[in-house]
Amino acid sequence: xxxxxxxxxxxxxxxxxTEEISYFVKGYTNKEIPDxxxxxxxxxxxxxxxxxxxxxxxxxxxxxxxxxxxxxxxEGIKVDKHSTGGVGDKTxxxxxxxxxACDTKLAKMSGRGLGxxxxxxxxxxxxxxxxxxxxxxxxxxxxxEVGISVIGQTANLVPADKLLYSLRxxxxxxxxxxxxxxxxxxxxxxxxxxxxVLDVKCGNGAFMETIDxxxxxxxxxxxxxxxxxxxxxxxxxxxxxxxxxxxxxxxxVIEAIDTLNGNGPEDFTSLCVDxxxxxxxxxxxxxxxxxxxxxxxxxxxxxxxxxxxxxLIDRQGGNxxxxxxxxxFKQADEIxxxxxxEAGYVKALDALxxxxxxxxxxxxxxxxxxxxxxxxxxxxNKKISDYIEIDDVIAYVHTNKAANETIELIxxxxxxxxxxxxxxxxxxxxxx
Amino acid sequence: xxxxxxxxxxxxxxxxxTEEISYFVKGYTNKEIPDxxxxxxxxxxxxxxxxxxxxxxxxxxxxxxxxxxxxxxxEGIKVDKHSTGGVGDKTxxxxxxxxxACDTKLAKMSGRGLGxxxxxxxxxxxxxxxxxxxxxxxxxxxxxEVGISVIGQTANLVPADKLLYSLRxxxxxxxxxxxxxxxxxxxxxxxxxxxxVLDVKCGNGAFMETIDxxxxxxxxxxxxxxxxxxxxxxxxxxxxxxxxxxxxxxxxVIEAIDTLNGNGPEDFTSLCVDxxxxxxxxxxxxxxxxxxxxxxxxxxxxxxxxxxxxxLIDRQGGNxxxxxxxxxFKQADEIxxxxxxEAGYVKALDALxxxxxxxxxxxxxxxxxxxxxxxxxxxxNKKISDYIEIDDVIAYVHTNKAANETIELIxxxxxxxxxxxxxxxxxxxxxx
Numbered sequence: 040x041x042x043x044x045x046x047x048x049x050x051x052x053x054x055x056x057t058e059e060i061s062y063f064v065k066g067y068t069n070k071e072i073p074d075x076x077x078x079x080x081x082x083x084x085x086x087x088x089x090x091x092x093x094x095x096x097x098x099x100x101x102x103x104x105x106x107x108x109x110x111x112x113x114e115g116i117k118v119d120k121h122s123t124g125g126v127g128d129k130t131x132x133x134x135x136x137x138x139x140a141c142d143t144k145l146a147k148m149s150g151r152g153l154g155x156x157x158x159x160x161x162x163x164x165x166x167x168x169x170x171x172x173x174x175x176x177x178x179x180x181x182x183x184e185v186g187i188s189v190i191g192q193t194a195n196l197v198p199a200d201k202l203l204y205s206l207r208x209x210x211x212x213x214x215x216x217x218x219x220x221x222x223x224x225x226x227x228x229x230x231x232x233x234x235x236v237l238d239v240k241c242g243n244g245a246f247m248e249t250i251d252x253x254x255x256x257x258x259x260x261x262x263x264x265x266x267x268x269x270x271x272x273x274x275x276x277x278x279x280x281x282x283x284x285x286x287x288x289x290x291x292v293i294e295a296i297d298t299l300n301g302n303g304p305e306d307f308t309s310l311c312v313d314x315x316x317x318x319x320x321x322x323x324x325x326x327x328x329x330x331x332x333x334x335x336x337x338x339x340x341x342x343x344x345x346x347x348x349x350x351l352i353d354r355q356g357g358n359x360x361x362x363x364x365x366x367x368f369k370q371a372d373e374i375x376x377x378x379x380x381e382a383g384y385v386k387a388l389d390a391l392x393x394x395x396x397x398x399x400x401x402x403x404x405x406x407x408x409x410x411x412x413x414x415x416x417x418x419x420n421k422k423i424s425d426y427i428e429i430d431d432v433i434a435y436v437h438t439n440k441a442a443n444e445t446i447e448l449i450x451x452x453x454x455x456x457x458x459x460x461x462x463x464x465x466x467x468x469x470x471x
Numbered sequence: 472x473x474x475x476x477x478x479x480x481x482x483x484x485x486x487x488x489t490e491e492i493s494y495f496v497k498g499y500t501n502k503e504i505p506d507x508x509x510x511x512x513x514x515x516x517x518x519x520x521x522x523x524x525x526x527x528x529x530x531x532x533x534x535x536x537x538x539x540x541x542x543x544x545x546e547g548i549k550v551d552k553h554s555t556g557g558v559g560d561k562t563x564x565x566x567x568x569x570x571x572a573c574d575t576k577l578a579k580m581s582g583r584g585l586g587x588x589x590x591x592x593x594x595x596x597x598x599x600x601x602x603x604x605x606x607x608x609x610x611x612x613x614x615x616e617v618g619i620s621v622i623g624q625t626a627n628l629v630p631a632d633k634l635l636y637s638l639r640x641x642x643x644x645x646x647x648x649x650x651x652x653x654x655x656x657x658x659x660x661x662x663x664x665x666x667x668v669l670d671v672k673c674g675n676g677a678f679m680e681t682i683d684x685x686x687x688x689x690x691x692x693x694x695x696x697x698x699x700x701x702x703x704x705x706x707x708x709x710x711x712x713x714x715x716x717x718x719x720x721x722x723x724v725i726e727a728i729d730t731l732n733g734n735g736p737e738d739f740t741s742l743c744v745d746x747x748x749x750x751x752x753x754x755x756x757x758x759x760x761x762x763x764x765x766x767x768x769x770x771x772x773x774x775x776x777x778x779x780x781x782x783l784i785d786r787q788g789g790n791x792x793x794x795x796x797x798x799x800f801k802q803a804d805e806i807x808x809x810x811x812x813e814a815g816y817v818k819a820l821d822a823l824x825x826x827x828x829x830x831x832x833x834x835x836x837x838x839x840x841x842x843x844x845x846x847x848x849x850x851x852n853k854k855i856s857d858y859i860e861i862d863d864v865i866a867y868v869h870t871n872k873a874a875n876e877t878i879e880l881i882x883x884x885x886x887x888x889x890x891x892x893x894x895x896x897x898x899x900x901x902x903x
Binding site for chain 1: 475478479482505506507508509510511513514515517518638641642643644
């Protein structure tokens with residue numbers, strides 16, 4: 040087998056064999072195939088795409104390029120959830136405790152990543168004492184006993200993806216659906232879950248900007264799951280404005296707590312309920328969607344989900360008082376009210392700009408070595424379809440430094456109109 | 472400027488600016504842009520092509536990536552000729568002396584390259600004493616006095632092409648017309664000629680297999696020449712069988728001598744006459760095509776062209792007796808007659824297989840360090856449209872070793888038919 044022939048074959052639009060794909064992934068991971076050949080192949084894949092079978096083979100080879108987590112010592116079906124990433128996305132903090140309260144196990148390993156705000160790990164670390172470093176045995180034990188654990192990745196998961204993603208990032212080959220699908224799915228499958236619920240974000244604050252692209256990606260990932268015997272359901276959800284009201288770290292945890300108390304923002308609550316319902320229905324043979332939804336709503340009403348969050352925090356060394364008394368979270372030095380300069384209905388609220396506004400405050404990471412400021416962020420007071428009067432507060436900026444850029448970006452993110460605006464739908468489509 | 476943006480722009484089918492192309496070529500030549508980004512860009516160019524303006528800019532940037540030969544101290548218009556390469560192509564050895572005999576100057580620098588037989592330099596080196604190493608001043612002086620010199624490349628011409636070609640070779644991006652056109656034209660233009668005649672070979676023994684591809688390449692190169700103010704004419708010629716009868720090194724020189732004596736094979740002679748006519752017509756304002764052709768035929772009749780070959784050999788240290796007495800060329804140990812096993816008209820004669828057959832004898836180079844055996848090769852006795860009886864000699868193999876593979880390949884190269892076959896045309900098309 041010869042990598043030049045493999046590149047030429049894909050370039051000419053032919054289907055690669057399982058062996059050819061495995062040869063490429065192994066060769067690239069162990070550095071026998073150089074970057075310049077891998078990038079040429081990625082560009083050929085960008086143009087000629089891949090069949091579902093090829094993407095499944097690519098996913099399989101990538102997931103076996105490093106460690107594969109074995110969760111078999113956790114009883115029952117393990118479900119995982121993955122979001123393709125958006126602004127204000129704190130769903131794991133709500134969905135995780137809900138499913139754990141409904142006898143569905145979530146053994147979650149997260150990476151840090153880069154972004155406008157920190158990831159789930161950073162958000163949890165705004166709670167004093169919370170540790171993401173848990174020994175493998177304790178992790179398994181905790182999931183068996185509590186139903187949930189969220190820890191940092193220590194194993195060498197999918198090194199092929201790490202290499203390939205860095206390469207794609209600098210060679211104009213990120214935006215390829217087969218490459219995105221195999222990157223996400225290889226990581227999810229290597230993490231050991233039996234079933235997977237994907238939240239494919241769609242809109243100006245997401246990687247997929249159109250519903251068509253999001254659907255294609257969702258279809259591919261569900262097909263990969265089927266071909267590799269891990270049932271996968273993909274939601275396509277609205278990311279044309281931030282999710283919920285809080286965009287930051289500790290303020291997102293507080294919003295998650297509010298939501299588990301039944302007081303969350305409507306859009307965010309409804310998404311969490313839908314995702315958790317799907318996860319429970321996948322994991323438990325004894326419930327259908329209607330029954331699962333009933334269990335979810337009950338777990339919020341009776342605080343059993345909130346109590347799971349308390350247990351999760353407690354078991355991983357965090358101060359559980361933070362959950363019952365959110366005033367304990369470290370506050371930012373200043374909270375600035377951003378007031379409206381004009382009146383109208385909110386027609387659009389650019390999620391990406393709000394994300395960048397939060398980034399300016401120090402809520403996220405541009406490079407891996409950046410420190411995240413847990414206390415800062417933005418709390419939106421108006422979202423799409425709301426009416427704004429002049430001088431209404433549209434957002435609160437929690438900041439530890441001058442925030443002129445942030446305020447300007449927030450104002451720019453709002454587009455107003457004199458006509459009434461419909462509330463946007465949260466879930467566009469579900470691929471099962 | 473940012474190379475990732477440039478890659479993405481081309482990937483999305485947009486036209487690159489002059490500055491972007493120059494940024495890429497400069498950055499790649501001085502190693503600031505790594506191979507993996509260059510190969511991704513080449514693959515994007517493969518799929519999205521380039522406008523004539525972009526190809527001209529790429530050619531211009533490449534030609535200025537290293538030394539540029541200054542031929543201004545040679546009086547008059549300097550014409551160069553370039554063939555895209557085929558089997559049995561010894562045209563320079565005939566066309567060069569003809570144009571020199573017709574007051575048209577050819578200052579030719581050749582590279583060695585790889586191939587089924589040696590290049591022009593190797594062929595000339597089958598003459599005892601001939602040297603391809605000529606000092607720059609002597610080169611200019613010789614062209615001014617004799618009208619022709621053929622030497623090895625010493626200057627650092629088009630380093631960008633050397634780098635890019637090696638990269639394309641291992642990344643499935645060779646077969647891109649804009650990249651082929653800029654590669655050829657940058658080298659020709661850096662060699663300093665004022666006007667250029669290109670011989671784009673087309674057929675199973677050539678890089679371009681279809682007339683459409685060959686026409687596209689020819690059109691692009693003529694367009695580049697126009698945009699960069701170097702008049703260029705491109706011939707598209709038949710390479711569906713070897714050119715002439717001899718495929719080797721010394722035996723090709725002998726065929727060239729025969730041709731200058733008026734006794735060359737018909738197809739080869741006609742091509743040389745046409746190419747030389749075009750070159751003279753380009754160089755001399757005082758002649759049109761008809762007049763130029765008359766001069767060419769006269770130069771063969773009156774042996775003035777043959778005498779130019781004698782002068783060329785003599786001036787560069789070679790034994791000029793070889794030209795008048797070709798028996799002086801070193802002979803191969805053995806000449807094997809290859810006889811026909813069946814009868815019929817020759818319908819096809821696979822040029823590539825004949826090339827490979829010659830390669831097996833040691834006539835060419837697979838890697839740069841291979842030595843070329845000047846004495847070996849194949850002399851075809853039958854070509855397309857000829858009738859063959861069983862036991863007729865179809866070819867003579869000049870060899871210094873066992874030649875079973877060669878003989879088998881030669882037999883395989885012939886396809887016979889019971890129906891009469893038309894003589895193939897030599898020149899398909901001329902782009903001016």
